[in-house]
Amino acid sequence: AQTVTQSQPEMSVQEAETVTLSCTYDTSENNYYLFWYKQPPSRQMILVIRQEAYKQQNATENRFSVNFQKAAKSFSLKISDSQLGDTAMYFCAFEGGADGLTFGKGTHLIIQP
Amino acid sequence: AAGVIQSPRHLIKEKRETATLKCYPIPRHDTVYWYQQGPGQDPQFLISFYEKMQSDKGSIPDRFSAQQFSDYHSELNMSSLELGDSALYFCASTLRRRDTQYFGPGTRLTVL
Numbered sequence: 001a002q003t004v005t006q007s008q009p010e011m012s013v014q015e016a017e018t019v020t021l022s023c024t025y026d027t028s029e030n031n032y033y034l035f036w037y038k039q040p041p042s043r044q045m046i047l048v049i050r051q052e053a054y055k056q057q058n059a060t061e062n063r064f065s066v067n068f069q070k071a072a073k074s075f076s077l078k079i080s081d082s083q084l085g086d087t088a089m090y091f092c093a094f095e096g097g098a099d100g101l102t103f104g105k106g107t108h109l110i111i112q113p
Numbered sequence: 114a115a116g117v118i119q120s121p122r123h124l125i126k127e128k129r130e131t132a133t134l135k136c137y138p139i140p141r142h143d144t145v146y147w148y149q150q151g152p153g154q155d156p157q158f159l160i161s162f163y164e165k166m167q168s169d170k171g172s173i174p175d176r177f178s179a180q181q182f183s184d185y186h187s188e189l190n191m192s193s194l195e196l197g198d199s200a201l202y203f204c205a206s207t208l209r210r211r212d213t214q215y216f217g218p219g220t221r222l223t224v225l
Contacts, residue, residue: 033211035213044216044218047214047215095211095214099146099211100148100171101148104155105155
């Protein structure tokens with residue numbers, strides 16, 4: 001079974017700063033996918049970014065980018081020019097041999113004005 | 114763009130009652146997943162369906178059952194409800210298995 005670990009329960013940064021959220025995972029799978037989902041106070045689960053394990057190039061989506069280190073089993077999320085609307089719980093998730101996503105415990109990110 | 118639809122959005126039940134949650138996937142999506150998120154917890158995978166057949170099973174209690182219908186919508190049936198079943202229940206759908214999962218807004222179930 002795979003595990004996903006997010007070691008930062010809560011982070012707080014000033015608006016416009018850059019912040020990096022950490023995620024590590026453990027798996028014996030070779031083909032898998034990694035995701036970051038955002039859950040704002042509305043509790044909606046919103047996809048932020050996706051990374052295929054077979055791709056060496058790090059995924060980017062506008063202000064969001066990842067640092068994927070397959071050998072180290074690390075998948076961090078960088079948010080540039082942070083905005084107040086980025087305040088949310090961020091979940092790292094793994095999809096491997098089974099259908100369902102395995103989530104980390106989440107990081108509560110607070111953007112201060 | 115059309116999103117995943119879940120109904121009802123809120124549901125209040127008494128202990129030992131039954132509940133049925135419905136999920137309507139994004140059009141053309143053939144795979145549906147159910148998750149349970151307790152207060153302050155991460156979502157836990159319950160069960161998935163692909164082309165109307167059960168595809169994978171997670172930590173779904175025996176008191177719960179689910180199915181996917183010919184129009185690809187899915188229903189999660191919950192019986193003998195317990196206080197611990199109070200949670201946010203998400204449905205997600207994908208165009209095909211192992212693709213990106215898009216989540217619905219969730220159904221908030223409160224068991225009194």
